[in-house]
Amino acid sequence: MGFRKFLPDQLFDGYRISTQQVLIANADGTIEDIVPVTEAGDGVEQIAGLICPGFVNAHCHLELSHLKNAIQPHTGLPDFLYQVVNLRSLPPEVIEEAIAQADRSMYEAGIVAVGDICNTASTLKQKQRSPVYYHQFVEAIGFNPAGAAARFDAARQVYEQFLSFFPEKQVSIVPHAPYSVTPELWALIRDFAPYSIQSIHNQECPGENEWFVRKSGELVGFYEKMGLNTNFFEPSGRNSLPCYIDRFAPTQPLLLVHNVCTSREDLACLEGRAAPVYFCLCPGANLYISQTLPDIPMLAQSGLSLVIGTDSLASNHQLSILEEIRHIRRHFPELPLENILSWATLNGAKALQADAILGSFEKGKKPGIISLGETLSRVKPLH
Numbered sequence: 001m002g003f004r005k006f007l008p009d010q011l012f013d014g015y016r017i018s019t020q021q022v023l024i025a026n027a028d029g030t031i032e033d034i035v036p037v038t039e040a041g042d043g044v045e046q047i048a049g050l051i052c053p054g055f056v057n058a059h060c061h062l063e064l065s066h067l068k069n070a071i072q073p074h075t076g077l078p079d080f081l082y083q084v085v086n087l088r089s090l091p092p093e094v095i096e097e098a099i100a101q102a103d104r105s106m107y108e109a110g111i112v113a114v115g116d117i118c119n120t121a122s123t124l125k126q127k128q129r130s131p132v133y134y135h136q137f138v139e140a141i142g143f144n145p146a147g148a149a150a151r152f153d154a155a156r157q158v159y160e161q162f163l164s165f166f167p168e169k170q171v172s173i174v175p176h177a178p179y180s181v182t183p184e185l186w187a188l189i190r191d192f193a194p195y196s197i198q199s200i201h202n203q204e205c206p207g208e209n210e211w212f213v214r215k216s217g218e219l220v221g222f223y224e225k226m227g228l229n230t231n232f233f234e235p236s237g238r239n240s241l242p243c244y245i246d247r248f249a250p251t252q253p254l255l256l257v258h259n260v261c262t263s264r265e266d267l268a269c270l271e272g273r274a275a276p277v278y279f280c281l282c283p284g285a286n287l288y289i290s291q292t293l294p295d296i297p298m299l300a301q302s303g304l305s306l307v308i309g310t311d312s313l314a315s316n317h318q319l320s321i322l323e324e325i326r327h328i329r330r331h332f333p334e335l336p337l338e339n340i341l342s343w344a345t346l347n348g349a350k351a352l353q354a355d356a357i358l359g360s361f362e363k364g365k366k367p368g369i370i371s372l373g374e375t376l377s378r379v380k381p382l383h
Contacts, residue, residue: 121158
């Protein structure tokens with residue numbers, strides 16, 4: 001079996017950055033070893049810049065790819081959501097072509113795995129032929145307690161379509177957001193698969209916390225615009241995360257996405273959970289929608305497991321984890337690059353329960369090999 005040997009200026013293996021180390025991979029990209037340059041022998045390829053495992057995009061909405069440039073930036077979350085609902089219906093062939101282009105662009109940008117939000121099965125055809133590893137988070141949304149069973153059945157129908165191609169471990173039914181799923185619907189989601197990976201849009205705007213604390217704020221206008229009756233809802237006096245966290249089974253791993261308005265005090269409600277919790281950062285989308293970012297240093301200093309996502313082309317200019325890394329470094333230059341790269345690789349693979357094959361350069365894994373260039377300005381897949 002032939003080998004390729006890579007000697008970059010810097011090598012990030014999923015855990016740490018080193019120099020003068022040679023990555024050895026089989027012809028099919030399976031990792032064989034990392035050895036000092038003095039032990040590598042002949043046939044070593046010198047690579048300018050940094051080599052790392054393929055990126056994991058922990059949060060994406062591939063099915064919204066046809067909405068690129070359809071929604072103006074800086075609308076705020078409620079107006080953005082309203083426009084997505086009203087603009088997302090286009091001819092199937094238009095949607096499918098946009099999905100195909102976005103999937104290819106992610107792979108070309110070094111993304112090897114994606115946690116993808118699905119409201120329909122429109123992405124299934126492209127995923128069947130894609131080299132990218134996908135976990136399907138099939139969203140259930142329901143504002144009316146009386147309609148919980150029907151909403152869950154609709155999500156389960158989409159779930160079953162994905163199961164026709166993907167193994168059960170790569171498909172979950174999940175709640176959209178704490179302000180869009182009633183306790184009745186949530187109970188159905190939890191009881192359906194109490195050990196499955198869960199994803200939820202968490203504290204993406206101040207209005208989410210205001211709604212749970214006082215039943216006020218910017219979400220009130222959104223509900224009115226959508227013609228939704230919210231008489232059933234009673235405010236709790238608490239921010240959303242501590243209010244809803246116990247609606248998940250303690251055995252369900254959680255992927256909390258956005259976290260723009262998550263405070264240090266909110267994190268106390270996660271103490272003692274049996275299953276892991278991952279906080280997903282999507283800075284490009286946060287800047288696009290509201291020009292606001294999470295307190296990423298606070299989240300990092302809290303010892304939490306962080307991962308990185310792109311959100312959708314409705315809320316971002318591109319689906320590029322490298323660009324998300326650059327956003328984080330521009331706004332928080334004090335954060336070590338080594339840490340950020342671990343969020344984009346191994347942590348993401350762990351969050352999607354794919355770290356047995358992806359996320360790090362370890363013998364037997366096939367994580368993808370990408371070069372980031374000398375100034376982290378471009379991505380070049382090497383395998």
